[in-house]
Amino acid sequence: MAGKSFLIDTSRCTACRGCQIACKNWNQNGVEPTKNVGSHQNPPDLSGSTFKLVRFSEHMGKDNKPVWLFFADQCRHCLEPPCKDVIEGYADDGVVQDEATGAVVYLPGSSKAPFDEVRQSCPYNIPRQAADGRLVKCTMCIDRVSNGLIPACVKTCPTGAMNFGDRDAMLALGKERLAKVQKMYPKAQLLDAEQVRTIFLVTADPKLYHEFAVAGLAPGISRKLALRKLFRPARELAAKVKVG
């Protein structure tokens, strides 16, 4: 299964937050009573009603000029999603991985799985819990994609930062963009491209963007286990993909 993938090219992102709002609009998600806490990043984190969040982080760069990084965070739709294994341990009707796209989609039965354990299993700290107990996150707009549309966040992006398509095409685009972007930003890289379907192209050290920008940056035993599972040898992975 090649399926679909996102390429999020942060070199093009202006943090207009069109994606964040489009996500709320398509999913008809509610709002949180936010306050400004000294940052433009708001809501402060992903939540039961926020599946897509533009994270802002600023640093002092060379020549005393600031660097402002934007990270349009969302579920990575791992090829081998650890959260799926955890949920399946508690419920048969809690999660599916869509055959055609590879989208990892939580179902109402996910409320039977312990939230903390599912969240801990995710190397990117994505899953959240809705008020009614369901576990929620980005669905890859599976309802749009299965009807021939592109995800709402991609549709609204004015600069081409958000891209979506067949996985092969996105991987190829990622490589092509990386080669170009590296000319201006030598530290540019694709994040975990072989393991996930939401591939970020970053222009600087991923840790500067967000604690969970790449897998394996956070401590925690269960997460370590999850990582071991996530990064099983490529041979095994390839075999699995074929079967799937």
Next chain:
Amino acid sequence: MTNHWIDIGNSDCILIMGSNAAENHPISFKWVTKAREEHGAKLISVDPRFTRTSSKADFYTALRSGTDIAFLGGMINYILSQKKYFQEYVLEYTNASLIVGDKYSFKDGLFSGFDPKAKKYDQSTWAFAMDDKGVPKRDLTLKNPRCVFNLLKQHYSRYQPELVSKITGTPVADLKKVYEMYATTGAKDKAGTIMYAMGWTQHTVGVQNIRAMSIAQLLLGNMGIAGGGVNALRGESNVQGSTDQALLFHILPGYLGTPNSKLGSLQIYNEKSTPKSADPLSANWWQNKPKYVVSFLKSMFMDAATKDNDFGYDWMPKLDPGKSYSWLDIFDAMYQGKFTGFFSWGQNPACSGANSTKTRAALAKLDWLVTVNLFDNETASFWKGGGVDPKQVKTEVFFLPCAAFMEKEGSLTNSGRWAQWRYKAQEPQGQSRPDGDIMVELFKEIRELYKSEGGPLPEPILNLYWDYGKDGKFDAHLVAKAINGYYTQDVTVKDKTYKKGELVASFAMLQADGSTSSGNWIYCNSYTEQGNNMARRDKSDASGIGLYPKWSWCWPVNRRILYNRASVDLKGQPWNPNRTVVKFTGEVKDGKYATSKWEGDVPDGGWFPMMNPDGSRRDDSKYPFIMQTHGFGALFGPGRNDGPFPEHYEPIECPVEKNLMSKQLTNPVAATYATDQDIYKTCDPRFPFVATTYRVTEHWQTGVLTRWLPWLLEAEPQLFVEMSQQLAKLKGIKNGEKVLVESPRGSVEAVAIVTLRFQPFKIGGNEIHEVGLPWHYGWIWPADGGDSANLLTPAAGDPNTRIPETKAFMVNVRKKGA
């Protein structure tokens, strides 16, 4: 915009200054990104604060708010002294070679003709020297010390980088870097563009900020070309349309000057306001003005407008000579109780106007106030705002709910001058009605009252042509057709007869004899017998530079790039063949052009090129800057109220005691006001920090529409004030805590965002801090959202436009309770 949004993608160097396009015009970055990725265009961001725009720039540097002319004057000096200008373009297409008359001088920061009592310049002292035929004298060798080019050099030789740096706070190396990067576009095949917005206009030197950049663009040969131009990113989706249709006091639709009471007849008005040129090579397009004025009057009064009654000229309102009726003046008069009723239609002055403290007090002086809006707002409810006792307010307030933009049909004109037709998506909700319907009913009632009860000056009301609706419903098509214009009688031109009631095809057909009407001559051609051109949605583009001529319609006559005949050489061939805007392809016979044909965009006049292929000059051509009386791009601009060359003056409120450029601290002809609410403070230790206002992506204007949209409010929930870490330390302020921001006029509570993106400026050896706030909030909603930043801003205006200086003023910031 002289150019348009898509055209930004053609640029080689994009300067974003006085604008934060990534946040406030997010879609523009589609084209900025394209230019950078497809042909390596460089992006320069110059802003007091490092913004989301800056985050994408190849080069960023900061300047202190209100010092743009110093910055740009340094650029002009660099272009001239380093000989980076486009010699042939400057010589042939700009007024560089014109000789300025003997009366012109500049000394100690003042231009000649200054009357200190009237705070006014006598502009006649800036006139060009004329020959005995009345044609401006030129020196094509550019040696005459009184030619514009040498006066320009002399004026800007004072703008040395070291001095500029002391004013702007920009490091000298950064200034030089920006100048070098941008000046590369002086090459024939390179294009540089400027994207600016309210960061340049909202100053007491607003017009001259734009003039300074226009001079740089003319010197570099960037006007009229693809990827060039002077591009104003308008602050609302239809603010270009509202300007074109003259939602301003000083013009009638299509930029025709409003008559004043001294101009007692149409003939006198035409004589005094129609520019004249004796130069056969100058098109002087404004010589056609009487045709547009009469056609406009016909559209106002139709059959009642006749030659015998001056086409109803007497019925048009007249200004008192020399008096301004701008926003600032209206609210000044309202505050002084000089009028008693006010329609606040689709606006929220209690938050949007400079010095909103004064505005709010002014509203209480009214007898009645009608607000037309979607949601409750701080203007409609001013009588119950903070510190106001409703029992003490005499103003009777009416609220008329109106339809939202997607609930009505009509046109929007974007920054690139495209008038785009929009369909109605759904019916208005509840009791709300389209603005047009409200206006149709209102006018019907007013006319009935005049008929039944009479009243002062009834003629304009009774004679007004008002066939804009059916059964009380407004019809946007009828208005659009009236704006385009009709034949008002059968007319035969050459062999063709146009019937009364037919739509006029183009403004070239408009007449001064009353045989045509046109509500706005520049929109003539927008809605013709062939259909509504604004509704076109054809995506074909043979131009290769993204003109998309069949998508919507663009004024004038669908010309997508203004002054496009400056994009070609004297023989009509593009300076840059890879980005052809227009190109002359007429037949050649014996080295001379024999037939006339232009390809590409609609040319700025279809005359033959200036020169034949054999190098001989043609006497049937016209200079490319056809809207200028003499046909040249204006390096020297004698038409402005505050001088022919932009000169650095400090803002009305500034952190320095001296202007390092001259003895004149502030713009000598800036508009200031004198009520007890108009307090201006410079170098007052109580208000030591420079402040500026701006917008965020998530909110629209005063937030009347967006503060009620939960998803947007969630993303930007509260008024904030951004400041440097150094200032926060100085004032003991922590990131995220509530602080007070105070100006001499008012105060607001805001959340402190302590950021690396503001850095203190080194100004004349001192460390100067700057802070910035958005103006989207108001006390009505949300409960803890804060109030308008315009409670802080001064009512001081540009002498040409009266736009307020809300981008540079002085404040204090302190911890609550400190």
